[in-house]
Amino acid sequence: MIALQAPVEQATRIGEPNAVAMAFFFGFISITLGITWWAARRTRTTEEFYAAGRTITAGQNGFALAGDYMSAASFLGIAGLVSTTGFDGLIYSTGWLVGWPVVLFLIAEPLRNLGKYTFADVVASRLKQTPVRIAAAIGTLATVTFYLIAQMVGAGGLIRLMFGLNYETAIMIVGAAMLAYVLFGGMIATTWVQIVKAVLLLGGAAVLALMVLSKFGFNPVKLFAAAAAQYGDGVLAPGRLVSKPLDAVSLGMALMFGTAGLPHILMRFYTVPDAQTARKSVFYATGLIGFFYLMTFVLGFGAMVLVGPDAIKAVDAGGNMAAPLLAETLGGTPFLGFIAAVAFATILAVVAGLTLSGAAALSHDLWVNVARGGHATPGEQLRVARFATVVLAVVAVMLGITFKGQNVAYMVGLAFAIAASANFPALVLSIFWRRCTTAGVVASMVIGTAATLTLIYLSPTIQIDILKHASAPFPLRNPALITIPLSFAIAIVVSLVTSNVGEQAAWARVEREMHTGH
């Protein structure tokens, strides 16, 4: 039995302007804008704007993938869930990692070999360009929109809590900084912003985890034992977060297969020179992200023991301030400021990555390949890409303001459900299955998106929690359990019915290209 004093009730400085947070925050903004200025002078072609000139190394891309992936939902959300519910938060820690091996085994190398800028390049490689690209753009924009809402809402809430700024101002700052990165620096700046952010986030979380462990003889098991001693053995067992078994399975499916359908992640594989580098970069990314999620075990239980669930919920009902509160308890106001700035940088970088992938869908897929039939001059492509970036930045800010107060982790879970149902089946089948047809993948992407959105609307979260109805027509909170198999089934059935000899004949060329790159 470990002797432990109860968490001391103390006044938190969260919500007051914090000089250290401001200093770190402006430091981060200055460094990243410096990077953007440097990158802008190297961004003259479409290939540089979308794919950083394909010069990113495996190590750099590993960090950039990790940076794009570890959003505020991972850092603040998981720490908050674990500190207030115990074990159940860890379902996210594992679920958000297991998608990466799937990306490595099935997607990364063929994607790099077959495509140029977007995942639609791969699906369209032997099918009809126009319908495939329109359908893929629908799936991409739906995923990006839900993901953006989650990040913008998270950013607004976080900055309000951290710096005492009002919500709308905070959203505008995020929108403006992100716009500067993407508009002027394109993928080169966005990649380096991700790398800087990943190093800061991993470093900040590691320092915080070490400070927690130093109180428990550097033995995580002693920390877990302390949590169990204080709040009961129940905190180490599955409990109330996923009360219905099928909810757990459905969420698990969305998390595992959603990663392989996230447009901003898939786009990163085009920034490296070849498939071999793409493969190695996923290996590094899996290592970094796994390491980070293992640390969330320590941060979550650390906040539970050292801060206490009640004190965490008093600041933010969703528990999202657990990690910053833990930092304040262990390192005082300066460390709180540092962790707050890290969390903010995290959101800003993810928003930039999302916007770039949305801009690529609008300009590369819809404008250049559909509206202009693939015949746009390089100058026009770049102009349209930048215009699309501005449009998306404005939309992101408006969505952030409209959806104020929504649950962040839940919105990200839905973005994963859309990615897993709309994009993943079409992408996998177009890579693996000779007989899949244009009609098959288009039906799968369009119906996958529509079914996911419909079932989300009919779910208890919208019907009971938000609209306050007595019951919901659809019982699951995350629709992936239904929509992923549905989307696969539609692609297969429609492909078999619309069997196309010409598209099958092109398979030999595509199969060779996906392995050799030419």
Next chain:
Amino acid sequence: MSTAGTDAAFQDLARRRWRIAIVLTIVMVALYFGFILLVAYNKPLLGRLVSPGLSLGVLFGALVIVLSWITTWIYVRWANVHYDPALHALRSGDHK
């Protein structure tokens, strides 16, 4: 242009890569959904303590992360050692 001979060799290599990729994918899906199904249907088992402070649930959760590392390492190792050289040999055959 490739000859019929290198085409057959290429087909064979492509099949080997997909076989390994699919087997490893199935391993990961089985591991993770094994974990999720235990979370969903056998909560008491995951709550059992291996030692004070370490429940089977926490242990399995950490194991899923470690096993993800191991399966990605196996694949990357195989691809670097066997797949890349074989592909390289086939490609240089193409240009002769």
